[in-house]
Amino acid sequence: MTNDKQLIHKSYFERFMEDRTEQPVQVLGELHFEEQAKEVIDLSYIRYAQGEIYFHNKDYETAIFKWENISNELEPWARKNIADSYYALGHLSAAEDIYTGIKSDSKTLKMEVALELFSLYLLREKIELAYKVIKKALDLDPDYPNVTDLARSFYEDQQDWKMAAELAVNEGLRTEEPEWFELLDEYVQAGYTKSFDPEFFYQPLISLYRKNQKLFQRVTASLWDSYRNGEFYLSWLKTVNTIFLNVEVQPFESWSKMSDIHQNTYLSIINGTYLVKELEDIVPVLLSNWQKLANQSKALFAATAVLAWNEIFPASMDAESLKRAETLIFDSEHDSVRFDYSLDLFKSLVAWAENNHLEVGYQSKWLVSELADLNTSHVLVSGTPEGEKTALINRILGENLVTETRSPVFVRSEGDLAEMNQITDTGTEKRSDQSELIDSPDVWTEVKWPAELLEDNRLALLHTAEISRNSDIAQTAEFLPLSDGMLFVLDRNTPFNEQELEILRQLQEYALNTPFHFILNTAEWRAAEDLQGTIHQFFPQSQVFAFSSGNMKGLGEFLSTVFSARGAKHEEKRTAKLLHYIRRTLTDLLNKRVQTENHLVETVKWNEDILVRLNGFMNHLRDVEQEKAAAITASYREATAEMKRDLKLELPKILRGCSAHIKEDSDFSQLHITLNRKMNEEIGTYVHDNLIPKLQTALREWLVRTNEELNESQGYLNEMSTSFNGLYGEEKMKLVCDFKVLEDWKRDLNRMTSRADVEEQNILLRFKPTEFLLKSAGKLFAALPQNKSMLYTQYKKYVESKNYEEITAEISKKFFLEFDLFEKALKSDIVIFYQDPILYVDETIRESETSISSSKAALEKMKSNPEIYYDPLRLFEVRLLQSEFMVKANEESAYIIG
Known part of the structure; x- marks a missing residue:
């Protein structure tokens, strides 16, 4: 190992320095000289050591020269040192080539x-090669000094959290x-491991549990939180369950x-987000594990969750877990039933309903907010x-604010606040006085009024309709389970009579452990005391109070005593009432699923029928549009055609009659001009005095x-609108035609007839043979008296026998040009007249088609995937049942203790 260290740090030369005090250069030089004097020369070791000395003194070229002549076992190290020298000289490419060419069995050298x-790859920004070489080093010897630290820093610098996390694991x-594992926990908390398959952490967590349970919990909690509600969440739950x-x-x-994490997870995954099939392999194991982890004070929550799940999904829990749950319920020290758990359940149910286009009415949410007021x-x-219960409430208020109505009335005191509201299923509306109140069982009234008795004793009163012998007690029964108690005002003349007893027995069926107490309107307290014994035969826990108007303080003390809003038991009782209401809401939502499906079927059927209509x-x-266009156009054409026929008949007569203006003494040289003017005058007179008035009359009639x-x-x-609105049940359709078209027609016709005229026509001045000869003859022969008679005869004959069809047609065409253009525009005007109704009906058709399509799609979705609706409600029922089990367990424990 010493040799490896010397080779690593380039201190191999120290082996030649034992017991020597000279400089290494001098020592190695002498040894080199001595070696050369030997018969068998081996200079490799000395040259290797000399290379080290030159390297340390930054004489890299000389060092390279020395190391190039090494041919013994130190050759691979010498090659490595040569590469180090090139690296130091900045010849990175040469260094890389030498490094990658080194072959050796030495693990140290390889490392x-x-x-x-x-290091070189990082300097040259060859990141992929850096990845490969650091992985190779880790695989070769992860215990090698600094290699894991270098790898960690590298992965972090590259923000490659996958590799960093894998290294930590x-x-x-x-x-x-x-x-x-602490480093892994940092990565997890930073969110770097969310994309990992949770199974990757199974073995590391098992190993960590055996070594350090405290750290195991910390890392597990971090992983749990990182996966929460992500794509791998359910997969994580399966993994952690197995762990x-x-x-x-x-x-x-x-x-x-x-x-706590198990509990929160259980509550979150059964809130309607997931389907049962996604949870059926997860929740039972989760609950079993939760039971093992729960301490004594929180065991009830876990145990009741196990029983509730097994109740809704029979045989899903193993026998051992069920047995343990029963043991925990009856043998454990119970935690109190918390109201906020049940309130959270209701809020989750409301949120789910809104996300699924269902509605939990405002009245329901308002009632729950009232239940949430635990201090009242x-x-x-x-x-x-x-x-006389109404009179009693008014005495408490000090004002006659409450009357006998079918509307339930909630009475409270909030300081000096004085207001009256009505609560419907859509919201709250303020009322200024009683005259504005809607008297309906479906509309609730809220009265806020300063009342000392209510304020001091933290009481709120609910007034429902009086109950007669034959009346329906449904309204009182509806609110009874939600009240902290019922105060029954007895008939002062025949208190606790058969009618009252029968009513009370019926109400008791809906009471849900709601206590009954009684008021007797009498100042005789002995009468109430005597009545107490009779009442106790039927209601052993009930109290009777004798009330007189002067004893308001006593009434307050009585109500405060029997309807106390204090202590843990009050919260448990209020929780039970809230759970009752949640179950009712849950049942309503289940029924709404059927109602929604039936409504969709009816909607499709109704819209299809409407669509046909x-x-x-x-x-x-x-x-009708086409028929009216044809009829109106034909009628107009007939009116103008008659005028055209008149013109065609009368104009030739008028022109022929103009022969009367030809006299034997006429100036025949100018007669054609004079006669042409007379003809135009006659035409103008006819048009203005005859044709236009007749045309105006005809068009007015049209x-x-x-x-x-x-x-x-x-x-x-209008008839069709009324018919369809009857089908729609609302004033949906109002089909109004555009009568402005008629006004436009009237204006246009007035304008056309008022300016209608005939331009002066060239009747006898046309360049035609006959006209030319007459004009020429007139000019040539008019001066000779014997020729005037002949010209007179010829002119008169010509005017009276001339064919005026061409000029008549020309005059008619010009005169009726605007009227003919008006006729051509009639069809488009009639289209405008019917345009709005047609567009509205067309839009209504498209609405019906869209409604049919969307309803059918929704219906198909509901039928093909019923679990999307029913599964969340079943899961809500699990949670509800769990809370009901908790309430029941506490009641039984209290009974056993008592």
């Missing part, structure tokens, strides 16, 4: 070469040194942390109409008929 290469297993199955533990105090006793005040309505509506047609359509749409 030294590996460490030098590791491997070294922990190999050396069993606690510092490696605790294979280690021997005793339920002593030092395991309390592990016990909630007293249900009941009685028959003869008992809507599609039929849409088809008919489009037919507008009236069209308005009737469109109003008829609107009436049809």
Whole structure:
């Protein structure tokens, strides 16, 4: 080993310095000279030592020269030293080549070469090679000085937490040194091991448990926390379950942390996040291990969890665990039943419901918040109409604030606060006075009023409807299990009569251990004392108080005594009431699953029926649109066509009649111009005095008929809206047509008729043979008297016999151009008229189709994966049953002790 150290530190030369005081250079020089004088020369050892001296003095070239001539067993070390020299000279590539070429059986040399290469690779940023060489070194000799520290630093510098954690685990297993597990714990707490398969930590934890149980708990707790709610969480639970199955533990105090972790884990994994099939192999083992770890004071929680799980999932727990659970329940020192556990269960149930599109009503949550007020006793005040219970509450308040209603009334005192609220399943609404109150069993009333008796004795009163002989006592029965006690106001004239006794017996079936006490409205305390014996025959624990308006202090003391809100037993009783309400909520949610499925089926059926009706309505509506467009357009065309026919008939007559303007003494040279002007004047007179008035009348009549047609359509749409709204059960559909179209038509027609006119036409001035000859003749012969008669005859004959169809058609086309364009736009205007109703119906059709599709998808999901809904509720029931077992166990223990 000494030789290895000398070779590592390049101090081999010290072997030649024994008993010598000269400088090493001088000593080695003399030895070199002496060796050369020998018959058989071997200078390798001396040259090796000389190389070391030169290296230490940084004469690396000379050192290399000396080490290159080594041919004995020191040659591999000499090669390594040559590489060290090149490394020191900065010739890293040459150093690397020499290091990697060294062959030797020496583990020490291999390790030294590996460490030098590791350092060189880091310097040259050859990270992959650095990984390989440090792994090789670890595999070769992990005990070699500094190799694990170098590896750890390297992995941490590279932030390669996988390799760092594996190193810590491997070294922990190999050396069993606690510092490696402490390092692993640091990595775990930093979150560097979340991606590891939990099975990787099985053997290290087993090994750590055998060596150091305190550190085992710490590392296990860190791993547990790191995996919590992650992708490997359930896999971790299986692993840790197996670990605790294979280690021997005793339920002593030092395991309390592990016990708490088991408890918290159990509560978290049965909160509706996981399915039963995911937990069926995990929870039973978890509970068995938890029982082993739980100390005496917390054994009840674990034991009842075991029994509850086995109750809901029969035969899932092994016989030994069940037997141990029963023993723990009856033989262990019980921890008290904590109200907050049950409150957390209710909150988890509400959160799960909201995440699954179910609703736990506001009234339910409000009631639970009332139960959570452990400092106030909630007293249900009941009685028959003869008992005057309302009057009693008003005397306590000092105001007539409570009346006989079907609405339950909660009465409390909060300092000087005076307000009245009504509570529905959607929230709380303030009321300014009694006139605004809704009288309904489904709407609760909350009265906050300064009342000394309630404030001093920490009491809240609940007033329900009076109970008559034949009335339904359901409302009182509903609130009875949630009250800390019932105060029954007796009939002062015939107290505790048969009617009252029968009512009390029925209420007792719902009481859930709720105590009954009695008020007798009388100042005669002896009457109450005499009544006490009778009542005790049926209600042995009940008390009777004789009340008079002047004895409010005595009433307060009585109520405070019999309905005390103090002590652990009060919390246990309140817990039992909360559990009763949670079970009712759980049952409601189970029923809602069936209701939801039935509702989806009905929704699909209803929407499919509506869809058929809507599609039929849409088809008919489009037919109506087309029919109205055709009818209205045809009606308009008929009105304008008649005017066109009039124009076609009258215009030629008017033009022919213009022959009357031809006289024998006319100036025939200008007659064609004069006559053309007269013809245009006659046409203008006809158009303005005859055609346009008739056209205006025809179009007004058309507008009236069209308005009737469109109003008829609107009436049809109104009827259909009413019909569909009846089906929807709400004012959903309101189909209103765009009557602005009619206003636009009226405005456009007024504008067109008011500016309608006929431009001056070239009737006789056209370049046609006949007109040309007449004009020419007029100019040529008009000066000769004997020719005027001939021209007169020819002109008159021409005007009276001329065919005016072309000019008539031309005038008609120009005059009716705007009216014809109006006709072409009618169809698109009618489309606009029906546009909003059609778009609305089309949108409603798409809504129905979407509703059908989504409902069918939800229904299919519910039917194909019922466990998604039912499994969380079964797990909530496990937790509920566990709490009920705890309450029962404490009650039985109290009975045995008593």
